[in-house]
Amino acid sequence: MTQWKDRLQVFLFPTETDRWLGLLRIGLGLQVLLYTLSLRADWNYLFAGPGEGLIGRALPEALLSTESPLLPRLGWIVMLATRTGLSESTALSIVWWILLFAGGCLVIGIFSRASAILAWLVHLCAAESGGFISYGVDNFMTIGLFYLMLSPLPDRYSPDQRWRKLPSKNPHLLGFFRRVLQVHLCLIYFFGGVAKCLGSGWWDGSNLWRALIRPPFNLIAPEILIRLKYLFPVGGMHLAIGLTMGMYLFAFIMIVLNIAAFGPELGLAPNEKLVRATSRKN
Secondary structure, three states, X not given: OHHHHHHHHHHHOOOOOOHHHHHHHHHHHHHHHHHHHHOOOOHHHHHOOOOOOOOOOHHHHHHHHHHOOOOOOHHHHHHHHHHOOOOHHHHHHHHHHHHHHHHHHHHHOOOHHHHHHHHHHHHHHHHHHOOOOOOHHHHHXXXXXXXXXXXXXXXXXXXXXXXXXXXXXXXXXXHHHXXXXXXXXXXXXXXXXXXXXXXXXXXXXXXXXXXXHOOOOXXXXXXXXXXXXXXXXXXXXXXXXXXXXXXXXXXXXXHHHHHHHHOHHHHOOHHHHHHHHHHHHO
């Protein structure tokens, strides 16, 4: 029993540096910036109230209230702003600038904890209020920002750490948060893989073919796809999804999460890997 307890402790609390945390912070900051800038022209149009936008946030927020009245939404922020005399359009623009500011702070590494919390909260509000237009990228951004705001920030690569001269973080605590992120991603890929295995379209390539020829994802002409059919087995990788289907933000957030969870050691020299492995055994 003691042996299993020790193994579980080693698994859950491995010794880690904050390299992965720095990668996660910068990557998510860039993701927030790209996400915000991509919606700049349509932000008010997508999230305006009834009669002002494309669909408006009223219906998604009404449906959200039936599921849980406590989930945050843009309507709360707009309501508070309008009570101070601001217009709805101005309130939505302020929200956009707040999200942009939070993303920039994460990239630079200033006010890291507050910026992570702010980015998570504002993005969650936007994702919930835009339920009809949100997709996988919003879910994974919420997941990534949630782990970031709970992680032991700031990391050693941020100005926050240098200015405040904080002591080094507990390597076992850093290892725990990284391990939880790893397990979460493994579960996501496992169940996603099981779901695909149950459908014949993922075995014969027909699902991938339909995805690549259906607007607005048909960036590559069908005749070129036929010539490159032997590359289909690797077409489901995130980089390929971004390049062939135009889902750049989705591809980027998945690459960021995977690099932070599994890839920091790729840049280590062989002797550093040996030291890391030895420290874990001890």
